[in-house]
Amino acid sequence: MAAKLSLVSSPMTAADAAKSFTAFRDMVGPKADVYVSLNTSRYGRETEPLSMSLYNRGSTMDKLLFRVDASTFDGLLSAAQAKWAEHEDQYAIDTIKAMALDIIRITDERGHCSDADLRAGAFVDDEVIRFGEQACAKAAEMAAKGPFSIVALGGSNCVGAA
Numbered sequence: 001m002a003a004k005l006s007l008v009s010s011p012m013t014a015a016d017a018a019k020s021f022t023a024f025r026d027m028v029g030p031k032a033d034v035y036v037s038l039n040t041s042r043y044g045r046e047t048e049p050l051s052m053s054l055y056n057r058g059s060t061m062d063k064l065l066f067r068v069d070a071s072t073f074d075g076l077l078s079a080a081q082a083k084w085a086e087h088e089d090q091y092a093i094d095t096i097k098a099m100a101l102d103i104i105r106i107t108d109e110r111g112h113c114s115d116a117d118l119r120a121g122a123f124v125d126d127e128v129i130r131f132g133e134q135a136c137a138k139a140a141e142m143a144a145k146g147p148f149s150i151v152a153l154g155g156s157n158c159v160g161a162a
Contacts (some may be wrong), residue, residue, distance in 0.1 A: 012073035020077050021052065028084060029091070030124040033059040036076065039069075050076045054084070056091055095127060099135035104143055 012020065017036065025034040033055040039048070048069035056065045066083050070076035102121055106113040115128050 012077075014073075017073035017077070020073070021080075024077065024080060024084075028054065028056055030126045031058045032056050034080075035059075036073075052076050052080050054080065056087070092131065095123075096131050096134045096138050099123060099127070099131055100138035100142055103135055103139040107139075 021034050021036055025032045028034075035053045035055075037051045037053070039051055048071045050071065050073065051067055051069045053067045054065045055062050065087060068076060068079035068083050070079050099118065102118060102123070103113045106117045106121075110117070115125075115132070118128050118132070119125055
């Protein structure tokens with residue numbers, strides 16, 4: 001688990017919050033997007049005036065991972081850090097598995113897999129450095145489960161289904 005970020009000042013100004021949430025975003029990962037909002041909805045959905053939404057692989061690449069609400073920037077950052085701590089391990093597991101599958105595919109296509117091959121795909125240098133060794137071990141584990149086959153289940157989407 002990553003260390004908690006220290007608050008710039010208390011109470012945080014909007015400029016301080018921008019720096020703190022940028023640091024939080026960078027701590028989550030190189031593709032993360034963080035959106036901090038001042039909620040002024042007239043429909044009363046928000047219980048607090050501030051919210052933060054996290055897309056850990058980018059808002060165009062992934063669905064919303066989580067949203068937190070608070071009444072101050074300090075509280076919002078604390079809530080975001082606590083919520084990320086709940087998701088951080090699963091992020092690592094998912095990244096390692098996805099990288100392992102790419103390692104298997106790239107090795108099959110080229111005979112080897114380089115860090116450049118992974119960076120040209122879905123991963124950035126930081127992820128290759130952080131998760132590469134574990135992804136190689138996971139790829140070896142996954143590929144060793146062969147030989148592979150397809151189990152025919154039939155069903156409504158198969159050819160000849162009525």
